[in-house]
Amino acid sequence: MFETVIGLEVHVQLNTKTKLFCACPTSFAEHQNANTCPTCLALPGALPVVNKEAAVKAMRLGYAINANVVHASNFDRKSYFYPDSPSAYQITQLSNAIVQNGEVFIDLNDGTQKRIGMTQAHLEADAGKNIHDGSHSKVDLNRAGTPLLEIVSNPDMRSSEEAVAFLKKLHSTVRYLDISDANMQEGSFRCDVNVSVRPKGQAEFGTRVEIKNINSFRFVEAAIAYEVQRQTEAYEDGDYETEVFQETRLWNVDEGVTKSMRGKEEAADYRYFPDPDLRPLVVTQEMIDEALKMPELPDAKIKRYTEELGVKRYDALVICSEKELAYYFEAMLASGASAKNSVNWLTTELLGRLKKTEFDITTSPVSAEKLGELVSKIDDGIISGKGAKEILDVLIKEDKDIDGLINSMGLAQVSDDGAILEIIDGIIAANPEKVEQFKGGKEKLFGFFVGQTMKASKGAANPQKVNELLKERLA
Numbered sequence: 001m002f003e004t005v006i007g008l009e010v011h012v013q014l015n016t017k018t019k020l021f022c023a024c025p026t027s028f029a030e031h032q033n034a035n036t037c038p039t040c041l042a043l044p045g046a047l048p049v050v051n052k053e054a055a056v057k058a059m060r061l062g063y064a065i066n067a068n069v070v071h072a073s074n075f076d077r078k079s080y081f082y083p084d085s086p087s088a089y090q091i092t093q094l095s096n097a098i099v100q101n102g103e104v105f106i107d108l109n110d111g112t113q114k115r116i117g118m119t120q121a122h123l124e125a126d127a128g129k130n131i132h133d134g135s136h137s138k139v140d141l142n143r144a145g146t147p148l149l150e151i152v153s154n155p156d157m158r159s160s161e162e163a164v165a166f167l168k169k170l171h172s173t174v175r176y177l178d179i180s181d182a183n184m185q186e187g188s189f190r191c192d193v194n195v196s197v198r199p200k201g202q203a204e205f206g207t208r209v210e211i212k213n214i215n216s217f218r219f220v221e222a223a224i225a226y227e228v229q230r231q232t233e234a235y236e237d238g239d240y241e242t243e244v245f246q247e248t249r250l251w252n253v254d255e256g257v258t259k260s261m262r263g264k265e266e267a268a269d270y271r272y273f274p275d276p277d278l279r280p281l282v283v284t285q286e287m288i289d290e291a292l293k294m295p296e297l298p299d300a301k302i303k304r305y306t307e308e309l310g311v312k313r314y315d316a317l318v319i320c321s322e323k324e325l326a327y328y329f330e331a332m333l334a335s336g337a338s339a340k341n342s343v344n345w346l347t348t349e350l351l352g353r354l355k356k357t358e359f360d361i362t363t364s365p366v367s368a369e370k371l372g373e374l375v376s377k378i379d380d381g382i383i384s385g386k387g388a389k390e391i392l393d394v395l396i397k398e399d400k401d402i403d404g405l406i407n408s409m410g411l412a413q414v415s416d417d418g419a420i421l422e423i424i425d426g427i428i429a430a431n432p433e434k435v436e437q438f439k440g441g442k443e444k445l446f447g448f449f450v451g452q453t454m455k456a457s458k459g460a461a462n463p464q465k466v467n468e469l470l471k472e473r474l475a
Contacts, residue, residue, distance in 0.1 A: 001200040002198065002200060002232050002235065003158060003200045004160075004195065005155050005195070005205055005206065006163050006193065006194065006195055006224065007153050007155035007156070007194040007208075008151075008152075008157070008166065008193055008194070009150060009151070010150070010152075010190075010191045011149075011150050011190050011192075012148065012174050012179070012188070013148055013181075014054050014146075014147040014148065015057075019125070019144075019147065020051050020054055020091075020123065020125045020145055020147035020148075021039055021048030021050065021051065021091065022048065022145060024036060024040055024145065026146050028142055032138070033141050033142060035142040036144070040141065040144045040145035041141065042086040050281055051147060052287065054149075055281060055283070056287050056290050056291045057179040057180075057291075058121060058123055059099070059283065059288070060177050060291040060292075060294055061099060061121055061151075062098070062099035062291075063294065064173060064177055064297055065099075065103060065121075067101055067103075069098065069283065069288075069291070070096060070100060071283040072280045072283070073093060073096050073097055073098040073122075074095060074274060074278075074280050074281070075091050075092070075093055075123075075278040076091070076092055076093060076273065076275055077091060077092075077272065077273055077275050078090045078091075078124075079271040082130075083130055083137070084127045084128035084129060084130050085127045085144070086141065090127065091124060091278070092122060093123055094272050097121065097123075098281060099118075099120055099121035099122070100119075101120070102118035102121070103118060104118060104166060104169055105299065106162065106165040107165065107169075108161075108165065111313075114156075114162065116154065116166050117153065117156055118151065118152065118154065119153065119154055120152050121149055121152070122149070123147060123148070123149060123281075125145045125146070126144065126146040126147070126148050128142070128144035129142075149179070149180075153166065155194065155196075155205065160224035160225050161221070163220060163221070167220060168217060169298070171184075171189055172321055172322065172323070173297060173298065174189070175323055176295055176297055176298060178295075187215060191213075191215075191220065192210055192212050192214075193210070193211040193214060193223060194210050194211075195208070195209055195211065195228060196208045197232055207244050209227060209244065209246070209247060209248075209249055209258075210247070211223050211227060211248075212248055212249070212250055212261065219251055219253065222256060223251040223258060226257055226258055227249070227258050230243075230244075245263075246263070247262065248260075248261045248262050248263070295323075298326075301316070305339075309333075310340065311339055311340075311343055315347065319346070319347065322361070324361045325346070327368075328346065328368045329346055329368075331368030331369060332369075332371055332372035334372070335372030336372060336373075336376045337371075337372040337373075337375035338376075341379060342375055345378075346371065349389065350364065350366060350392070354396075357396070365395070365397075370402070374388055374392065375388075381462050382406070382413060383411050383412065383413055384463065387406070387409075387411035390409060391409070411460075413460055413462045420453070420462070420465055420466060421469055421473070423453055424449075424453055424469055424473050425473070426456070428474070431448075431452075434448060435474065439474070446470065449470050450470060453470065454466065
């Protein structure tokens with residue numbers, strides 16, 4: 001039996017207006033190399049100046065994950081030569097990062113939680129982009145100098161499921177904090193996965209292999225699964241020493257395999273040394289106060305939803321997984337809808353319909369206030385759930401007044417005792433044998449009378465009223 005050991009390095013692109021060490025904008029919609037200056041082009045004599053907004057956003061994450069926010073951190077140079085890095089080094093934080101020793105709690109499939117430790121989160125400048133066009137390679141330096149926050153976990157994960165749960169939790173957190181759009185397709189949130197296996201019970205870690213730059217949860221899970229199988233088979237075949245060694249591998253999406261990229265560099269290979277152009281990054285009280293301005297985070301929302309609103313934990317986890325869902329849900333509540341019905345109509349009815357369209361929750365043609373109004377009509381017994389579904393089908397296609405739809409579609413529920421009793425009395429009179437059977441102990445026949453009443457009313461009778469009045473009459 002073997003045990004998997006996983007650690008992650010997550011690169012989060014911070015959504016600052018300007019780059020980490022200069023005033024160039026971070027937008028990528030510009031012409032190639034338009035967002036550049038002497039500093040991000042590494043021209044002689046140009047000096048870097050730290051972007052305070054980037055530091056504050058790094059601090060905000062630190063406070064959110066219960067980490068130690070260092071009040072005087074340092075920058076280092078990591079030397080390497082690639083065409084997309086004109087300085088031939090990257091400015092990063094190796095020895096004294098701005099955020100150290102945090103924690104993230106993930107939810108497991110068995111309903112328990114697990115703590116994943118965070119070694120550090122450090123600021124660093126992104127490289128540019130190499131563009132390969134036939135026999136030519138081009139370099140676009142618009143991205144060079146964009147602020148990244150590299151978040152390094154402890155090797156605390158023991159399965160691909162735990163790794164994905166951790167990534168999703170971190171992804172959700174940085175989006176709630178509004179420090180990054182975390183768009184995985186555009187590379188704003190990507191990760192390197194460190195994987196090793198060891199015989200169960202062995203204290204020492206196995207040989208660590210790094211899989212670089214994976215940009216989807218599905219690919220992370222698949223890459224880990226493949227690498228674990230590869231290393232396990234090498235152990236079982238007696239080829240572990242020759243087939244598994246410290247290296248960097250890439251995930252090949254088309255073939256579903258990891259492939260060797262290069263031998264894994266050690267810190268010494270990068271010739272780290274303190275950056276002579278940057279003084280220590282000293283945190284001020286103003287920066288602390290700004291960093292502490294943060295919204296209610298997913299864990300706090302889940303706790304509030306379950307304890308105060310009576311929402312089931314599974315439903316709370318689904319709603320809080322995306323901040324847009326949580327904000328939509330809360331807007332429904334603010335419009336007067338009940339929490340119980342709002343959960344169902346948001347997660348099942350609305351999302352189910354949106355999946356069949358080109359819309360998502362951020363572009364939904366049905367606003368939170370409109371869906372909240374519809375749910376309130378159900379809460380108040382004005383319309384039935386069946387009628388509300390018909391109305392929602394209309395609202396997905398066009399924005400219309402709900403009261404007008406109720407009237408024009410004839411969906412108002414009958415709650416008048418007299419009208420419902422008249423229907424019930426007619427059904428009881430038409431089914432004397434079933435009435436006697438019910439009174440004789442066949443209680444399941446109650447459903448028959450409910451169904452007949454609803455059928456006779458063409459679904460317009462209030463089901464709750466029908467149940468109450470039938471019990472009285474049949475008694």
